[in-house]
Amino acid sequence: MSARVLGAGAGLVIVAALIAAPFGLKPYGIYILTLWAVTTIAAIGLNLTLGYAGQVSLAQGAFVGIGAYAAALLTTHGWPLGSAYVVAAIACFAIGWVLGYPALRVQHHYLAFVTLAFSTLLYLVFRNEEWITGGIYGISNIPRPNLFGYLLRTPRDFYYFCLANLALVSLAAWWLIRSPWGRAFVALRENPLRALSLGVDTRRYTLMAFALGAGLGGISGVLYAPLVQYIDPTPFSLLLSLNLLLMVIVGGSGYFFGPFVGAVVAVLLPEWIQSADKLFEALGPVGEALRVVLPPDALKYVAKHYLVVYAVFVMVLLVFSPSGIIGFFEKRLHRVAHQQRAARTGHRSEGGVMASVLEVRNLPSSSAASMRSRAYRST
């Protein structure tokens, strides 16, 4: 079975699972899943900035905040959520452009500093400008959106709405990556010097990627506000920006599905670990069997210290696969594809090492043992 068919099949299973999920979950579970969908949108935006244009942005959380406050202010004053999309997208895109324009004319990491400063600035604005943002008291009673007269009140309804948003954003991102712009992004990521010599305005494309990424952050915020129905400055600090950065890198920077996987790790994994002991209950007889093998208090310990477990997991993952989870699987698939190709063309090979091709003896400076060079399989 070809990799494509397998991939498409897996994709369909996942989509089906996402659609069926809310029927087996309590409201809190549906809330977490919705949070995953909303966060993925912000991560997709950051992936464009970091993964495709290679720029570190520490302000994605701030852009989410702009979107959230825009939605909160507009909807609590009777405007439809649709207006918030427009305001947030335009505002974040424009701010991204204004921030990036001077920053990208200078050296490499300048944008990181500018976005760091902006993130801090915006947090202070959220906190202190009480007359508009409500300061530390925040904005409450944010209504759920109204879709052609149907109020998306229940967790399940709002979850499907967010899922639909995610689907649209994914399609748009896919279309962008497939366009000449996507080609230019790959070029400026792989070899900016060559890209320049071919007429690719790397500065302009990088700026575009950053501004678009910021816009998507705003859209994510627009969905976040009605999800939690109360916002204050706390969620939109530098911590969110760093978390989003973690998502993109752990998922696989520059891979299309990286943000999706990264958001699972950052949003869902802590929840799963936290309820590790209950997980085995849920698994029924299999869980019982596993519980016999594992020490009884181990799971409770893990669940209580889920943050430590989570942090260790992320660190270990990045040590073993700096290109993230998707990168890890891609390398595996390459190796498998390579093996298949080798098998088809009839190369004799056992376990990745071929028979001795070159033998070097009696090197003057080395020890008495002769050296054998074995042909490596190229990755």
Place this chain on the structure above:
Amino acid sequence: MRLDGRAVTGMRPCDLNRLGVSRTFQLLQVFPELSVRENLILAAQEHKGSMLTRLFGARDVGLTGDAERMIEFFRLAHVAANKAGALSYGQQKLLDAAMAFMAGPRLVLLDEPAGGVNLTMLANLRERLEAINREQRATFVVIEHNMEFVMRLCSRIVVLAGGRIIAEGAPEDVRRDPKVIEAYLGH
């Protein structure tokens, strides 16, 4: 520095490229993750339309055809769908050259095109360069150490040694110039 009387000193490479100057690189610079075809389309896409039309308008108009012609011309048809990083060194050299010609430049700078290329491939490369020079009628400026390659490809040669011009002229004259013989041919 001037191009057609227009000052181009300090211009960004992408702007210079849009004026019709392109180059190849001494150290191979292709895009390894893109396919051969995509490398070629990329090489010309910035010359068609504006950034906006590249996203919303008719994208890559005619570029697929141009890329196919270039693939045919440089005889890369059998590897056209492969990732550029998977090609052999000689094939990547041909691709590198092909990319420089995709946008129909007026001036092409070839930086050590013969570097690291075996003899058979060298003859092939030289012959293709001559052919595309006749076809596109662009001016070539070639920087090269390989005397035989240069003598057979170029119509006018400038010889530098220690940063100074020591000879200039047609290949036959330069070949016989005693200063050149002393500096390069070692007799």
